[in-house]
Amino acid sequence: MSKDSGTPTYVEPGEEFDRDMNYIPDRITAEPGRSRDPHDPAARDGALEVATWPIEPGRYRLVAAQACPWANRSIIVRRLLGLEDVLSLGTPGPVHDDRSWTFDLDEGDRDPVLGIERLQEAYFERDPDYPRGITVPALVEVESGKVVTNDFPSITHDLFFEWRDHHRPGAPDLWPEDVREEMEEVMQRVFTEVNNGVYRCGFAGSQASYDAAFDRLWAALDWLEERLTDRRYLMGDVITEADIRLFTTLVRFDAVYHGHFKCNRQRLTEMPALWGYARDLFQTPGFGETIDFEQIKAHYYVVHSDVNPTGIVPRGPEPDWWDSPHGREALGGTPIEAW
Incomplete structure (x- = not known):
């Protein structure tokens, strides 16, 4: 069994995907x-x-x-x-x-x-x-x-x-004490329903398990779309660890999860708040420069040969979209500045 950061690249027919969370705890x-x-x-x-x-x-x-x-x-x-x-x-x-x-x-x-x-x-x-x-x-x-x-x-x-x-001088507080309790709850929901939810769709071993995973994923994405409509970041005015955890799934969504993992109710670009939020983070120092879309697509479309047996890597979507204006400044907040 091959693993992608703990993820098996196949699930037996009829089974539901279950992530192995046993790691070296040191x-x-x-x-x-x-x-x-x-x-x-x-x-x-x-x-x-x-x-x-x-x-x-x-x-x-x-x-x-x-x-x-x-x-x-x-x-x-x-x-x-x-x-x-x-x-x-x-x-x-x-x-x-x-x-x-x-x-x-x-x-x-x-x-x-x-x-x-x-x-x-x-x-x-x-x-x-x-x-x-x-x-x-x-x-x-x-x-x-x-x-x-x-x-x-x-x-x-x-x-x-x-x-x-x-830490560098002026490093951001990624775990603010005043929102920590709620942030833990948000991160748990993001992990189970979104970060892991796309894998639950992609590696579903039956139609029933896929349908259930699909519904759970989109219920969470609808909740996030509503949450981010009137606040700049997940916890309000500042970027936290919760935003980092959500971003790494959103930035891969249209390039991989929408098609490869069958998470195709909508594209990220069709969800105004989430799409603007994701671009806002992408354009923030420390985020977009860590993203290589060619590596991301090569990994999923080549390694997951059970999902994509031809190994063909799609050419799209257009990465320049990520640099387009996001308009999130209107929500205020305190973004991370270049250092």
């Missing part, structure tokens, strides 16, 4: 065994119930394919927080086989820092019998070559809370 924290986030669900009285690794500039490498929406989150957060000088980035190519993501974009087909051809090597360095999918994003310890964690929600969470001593 964390990289500022203080060993403790979390800086008082609301951290893994913490009890300030202590973490998982193995923790110390923060050291240059010690770790973030391996994150631009094609993958789950990895794309970490690339955006790293960029917004200004962590480029303390946490290096390795970018596998968009097309992988059943074994692993590969570094075919790099000279000699090897990651220039880790010296490996396949991300699989870092997983096997930690556990020669690693039984699960070789997923991105992954944080790898450079010296040992071992993967530390591939728990994608915790990676972006910890880049904000744990690495804050290394």
